[in-house]
Structure formats: structure tokens, C-alpha cells
Amino acid sequence: MKKVTKSAKFIGRSLMALSIVAALPLMASAHCDTMEGPTVSDAKKALESNNVNYALKWVQPENEKAITQVFEEAMKAEKVSPEAKNLADKKFFEELVKVHRAGEGAPFTGVKPVGTPIDEKIAAADKSIEVGNLSPLEGMVPAEKMPELKERFEKVMALKNFDVNNVDAGREYIEAYVSFFKFAEGEEEGHAAQGEAQESQHAVHTAAKESEHATNTEAKENKEISNPKTADMGTIPFAVTSAITGLAALALGLKRKFQ
Numbered sequence: 001m002k003k004v005t006k007s008a009k010f011i012g013r014s015l016m017a018l019s020i021v022a023a024l025p026l027m028a029s030a031h032c033d034t035m036e037g038p039t040v041s042d043a044k045k046a047l048e049s050n051n052v053n054y055a056l057k058w059v060q061p062e063n064e065k066a067i068t069q070v071f072e073e074a075m076k077a078e079k080v081s082p083e084a085k086n087l088a089d090k091k092f093f094e095e096l097v098k099v100h101r102a103g104e105g106a107p108f109t110g111v112k113p114v115g116t117p118i119d120e121k122i123a124a125a126d127k128s129i130e131v132g133n134l135s136p137l138e139g140m141v142p143a144e145k146m147p148e149l150k151e152r153f154e155k156v157m158a159l160k161n162f163d164v165n166n167v168d169a170g171r172e173y174i175e176a177y178v179s180f181f182k183f184a185e186g187e188e189e190g191h192a193a194q195g196e197a198q199e200s201q202h203a204v205h206t207a208a209k210e211s212e213h214a215t216n217t218e219a220k221e222n223k224e225i226s227n228p229k230t231a232d233m234g235t236i237p238f239a240v241t242s243a244i245t246g247l248a249a250l251a252l253g254l255k256r257k258f259q
Contacts, residue, residue: 031122033097034112038177040093047074047089055092057170058100064167070095104178125184129156129177137184145183152180 031037039058046054052071059067070092077088090111098108120140127136134146134153141149155176162169 031118031126033101033108033110034116034118035093035114036116039097039100040111043093043096046071047078047092050075051164053165053167053170055096056167057174058096060103060171063099063103067096067099119185121185122181125181128153128184129160132157141184149180149183152176152183156180 032039034040042054042058046052052068055067055071056064074088074092077084093111097111101108121137124136124140128134134150159173159176162173164170
């Protein structure tokens with residue numbers, strides 16, 4: 001009976017950790033990794049105008065050579081066939097987005113298709129830059145944060161009309177642009193949610209490992225007991241733990257897919 005109680009304790013911890021992960025909201029994709037986002041839009045401009053500078057402002061100087069190489073391959077593929085062009089263009093889009101996100105310390109999970117939903121705050125921030133004022137974001141950002149949001153917005157607007165061939169000026173604009181968007185969508189809250197998700201994932205992993213170790217030990221001990229009823233008790237917590245571990249892996253897999 002003590003052994004079953006011990007297993008139940010580990011199983012309970014696994015279930016608790018799993019429930020925390022399942023309760024966390026899925027993180028919305030940033031629009032820079034979508035086909036309709038600004039990064040891919042600039043990549044398309046680069047290909048259409050045969051000017052890689054439209055794209056280079058999204059990456060750091062040390063990545064210019066790699067991005068330029070992929071860009072040149074895409075330009076050459078245009079003369080081969082439509083199929084080759086599509087493949088090369090896709091590679092260019094993905095490489096540009098991946099390198100840009102790496103520079104921000106963000107993961108890359110592929111370029112999302114047209115129509116991918118984005119956070120309403122991101123859409124409103126985009127609209128604000130388009131119309132030249134913060135009215136689209138009214139009511140979405142706490143009043144106490146509006147002064148700083150306005151300051152970041154004004155910096156974006158001041159840097160917006162840069163010469164496309166002045167890549168340094170372009171990077172300065174992108175830096176201000178990203179800073180504005182992060183603040184508009186609630187950078188602090190986003191980081192807190194990511195931290196909570198990471199802690200919960202660690203809790204699931206730890207609890208599952210402990211539970212697996214405990215039940216394996218009990219199963220081994222129970223095999224040495226001649227009483228069939230007692231021996232069967234070792235397989236019960238093992239089966240339950242296996243199911244919990246599988247559910248935990250599934251939950252984490254789904255969460256990573258939508259991050």
C-alpha cells in the first residue's frame with residue numbers, strides 16, 4: 001500500500017505540471033515570420049528590383065554575405081524555370097526570416113502562410129505606422145504606457161523615410177520599428193508568459209522522470225514478490241505514468257508548434 005501511495009504522489013505531480021502546461025495560452029506568431037509580414041514583403045521587393053538592400057536591413061552586418069548569396073541564387077533561378085524560381089524564392093524568404101529572428105533571439109518555425117492570424121495589437125501597430133498616428137492602438141495599451149509608446153512611435157516615423165541603399169539607416173529604422181512593436185504588444189507580458197511556459201515544461205519533464213524512475217523501481221521489486229496481487233500493483237502506476245508522459249509530450253509538442 002505504501003508503494004502505491006508513493007507512486008500516486010509522483011503521478012499527482014505529473015498531472016499538476018501537465019495541467020499547467022495545458023492551461024497556458026498558445027503564443028501568437030509575430031508577423032515578421034508570415035508571408036504577409038514586413039520581412040517577406042521586403043524580400044519580395046528585393047527580388048522584384050534586383051536590389052538586395054531591401055532585405056539586408058533585416059539582418060546584422062555579419063549575416064550580409066550569407067543573405068546576399070541566397071538572394072543571388074534566387075535571381076539566377078529566375079532564368080532557369082518557374083519551378084526553380086519558386087523554390088529559390090522560398091529559400092530566400094525562409095533564410096531572411098530565420099536570420100532576422102535569430103538576431104532577436106527568437107525561434108524560427110518556418111514562414112507562415114498567407115492568412116495566418118496575428119495579434120490585434122500587432123495589426124493596430126501596423127495601421128498606426130500606415131496612417132501616421134496612434135489612434136488604431138487607442139484602448140489597447142494602458143494609459144500609463146502611452147507616453148513611452150508615443151516616444152517609440154515618433155522615433156519610427158522620424159526614421160521611416162530612409163534611402164533604401166543606406167543599409168545602416170535601414171537597420172536603425174528596423175531597430176526602432178521592432179522596439180515599437182514589442183512595446184505595443186506588451187513585451188513584459190510576453191516575456192513573463194514565455195518564462196512561465198518554460199518553467200512548466202521543466203516541471204513536466206522533471207515530474208515525469210521522477211515518476212518513471214519510481215515506478216520502474218517498484219515494478220522490479222514487485223516481481224520478486226510471490227503474491228500475484230502484489231506483483232500486479234507494480235504495473236498499474238507504470239501504465240498510468242506512461243500515459244501521463246505521453247500526454248505531456250503531446251502538449252509540449254502542440255505548444256512548440258504554435259509558438
